[in-house]
Amino acid sequence: MKKKYIIVLVAFIVLVSYALYKVHNFGVKGYFYNVYVMTQEKKIKKEIERKIYSKEFNDIISKIELNGLSTVNYLTDRDSLRIALNDSNSIENMKKINKPDITANEAEAILVVSRELTELQKVSGELKGYLKKRFKDFDYEYIANIGDKTISFIREKEKIYSLLPDDITNVIKVSSLGKAEQVQKILNGVEIPKEIAYSTKDFFEDKLDISNMESLYVISKSLLELQGLIPELKQVHQKLYPNLDYEAIAKDGKLYIDDKKADVLIEKEYSEGKYTYENPYVKVNPYNRVSNSVLIKYPGVEKENVTVTVNGRANGKNLQYKVIKDKDIKVFGLYIGGEANIVTINNGIKEIKIPVTIGELPDNMPSVVIMKSKGDNSAKNMIYTTYVSNLNSYGLVFDKEGNIRYIFDPNLNNDNSGRYLKFHKDAFIYYTRDNVVLFSKIGKVISRLSMEEFNKKNDALPFLDTGYPEFTSKNILERNSIVNTKGFTNINYPLGQIVETNSDTGEIIFSANVYFDYNDKTKNSINSSEEVEFPN
Structure with a gap:
């Protein structure tokens, strides 16, 4: 029993002694730790005060503990942040990021500072308040978030500038960033x-x-x-x-x-074949604007007088005209669709016949129905009309049997600017308020003139706005008759009516209906019609 008591007493003494030792040891260490922290804080604050001159900033720093001070000291070691905090002009410099003439390098420097300020404000709420007040006109947090995209855009803009002369670049630089984006799209x-x-x-x-x-x-x-x-x-x-x-x-x-x-x-196709007068090179719609035109080419004498005949179909008369062969022969007035045209070429020595097939017109092209035809129906006596269909401008020549002998492709009107076509002398014209382009009868550009230049050389051509739902015109002919054109009649399916009447008796000599593909009056309008000699 005595032995057991002694063991318990010894254990108690050992336990108390160990506890007293630990308490004493902790007290000594805690004391020295506190001294270390205070020394470090004092040292770091002094370092920060030497770097940052603002008393208000340093008063806030004096309240921050060691960990926060270490972060502030680390960040303020950077020249960029130190300058931003000390320089009174730093805010204006950083606001340059919103100006159109900023460079990518300048923007990168501002982004670096923005990210440093964003990191610095995390140290304490009071410090964040100071920074927000100090940089109240510059949202550094926003720049820190979107800066990479901004710099990427500016670099793209600098690439644009590298594509332009300085005189042009200097004007663009003072425009807004939005316009710079549009410039980039334009240049591509x-x-x-x-x-x-x-x-x-x-x-x-x-x-x-x-x-x-x-x-x-x-x-x-x-x-x-x-x-x-x-x-x-x-x-x-x-x-x-x-x-x-x-x-x-x-x-x-x-x-x-x-x-x-x-x-x-x-030239490539012609050079690759072995063509002769009897076996000529034949190209249908060579310039992709007049589907029933043909270019014929063969070796031999240039400036050769040639007679071209497009044989009539059924009751139609032959269409004949003389041309001068200048490297090639330009043929027009062919029938569209159906059996092959027979084109006869006669150079005064030998006559050859060339079969030429012209495909059908697309569905959106018009069709002509002759309602009455009486009087002069010679091969050259045809009707020309200009009309607009869904903003595209067409030029159309048809004979008194209702066959379309010439149609100008409206796909020229790519910008839907209200252009339309007119037949004039020996050319087809395509014009706007600004200028006139003259085309040959097979669709190749002959020349271009301003409207003023054209009107000086020719009879003035008034510009007619296109797309009217109804339009009427009168064309007085030498044979004492009048051609009346009406864009639409009041019926469901849109059509143009062309009627020639005797001026004295009022008798209808000729009438034709031009039917359109679109069942919408607002999308079709005939501008004018006239009787023409084709070719003239």
Whole structure:
């Protein structure tokens, strides 16, 4: 019993002694730790005070514990943040990120500071309040979040600037960021050179190859679209490129490029075959604008007088005209669809007959029904009409049997700007309020003129707005009759009526209905009709 008591007593003494030892040891260590923390805090605060001059900032820092102080000390070691906190102009410098002329490098520097400020404000609520007050006109948190996208956009913008002459870039730089985005879409990688070696004359007078024509066309379109976006650029463009009418090339250049490509294809096909007068090269719709036209080519004498005859079908009379063979023979007035046309070529020595098949017109093309025909029905005595169908402009010539002998493809009207066509002298014209383009009877561009230039050389052509649901015109003929045109009659299916009456008796000599594909009066309108000699 005594032995057991002694063991318990010894154990108790050991336990108490160990507890007293631990308490004493902890007290000593805690004391030294506190001294260490206080020393470090004092040291770090002094370091921060040497770096940051603001008393208000340092008063806030004096209340922050060691861990927070370490973060502040680490961040303020960076020159970028230190300058932002000390420099009174730093806010204005950082607000430059919203200006259109900022560079990517400048934006990157502002993004770095924004992220440092965002990290710094996490140290304490009071410090965050100070920073928000100090940078009240600059949302550094927002910039920290979207900065990468902003810099990416600015780098793309700098790529755009690298594609442009400085004079153009300087104007774009002062525009908004939104316009810079639109500029990027317009250019789409196209480089605009400071100098352009070629002139408008080179382009329109066939002095360039296809590659240079296409390049000049793309550049011209870009210049025109840029000045449409930023009007101030027009003066800059005209100063940079005094010999380049980029507006004309942008508007009509594709017509010339398409013709150039067609000519190259014709020459390629012709060179690959062995053609003779008896077995000539025949190309239907060579310029993709007049579906019932043909180009015939064979070796031999140029400037040769040739008689062309398109044989009439059924009761139709032959259509005959003389041409001068200049490298090739241009044939028009062929029948559309059905059996092959028989085209006769006579060079005064030998006559050949060439079968030529013209495919049917697409469904959206018109059809003609002759209601009455009496009087002069010679082969050349035909009706020409201009009309609009769903904004596309058509030119149509048909004979007194109702056969379409000429139709101009409306796909020229790519911009739906209200253009339409008219037959004039020996050419077909395509015009707007601004300019006139003249085409040969097989659809190749002959020339282009301003409306003013055209009217000086020819009878003035008034511009008629297109798309009216009803239109009437009168064409007084030498044989004492009048052709009346009515765009629509009050019936369900839209049609144009062309009626010729005797001026004295009122007797109907000729009448025809032109039917349209669209069952909608607002999408079809005949502008005018007249009797013409075709060819004239």
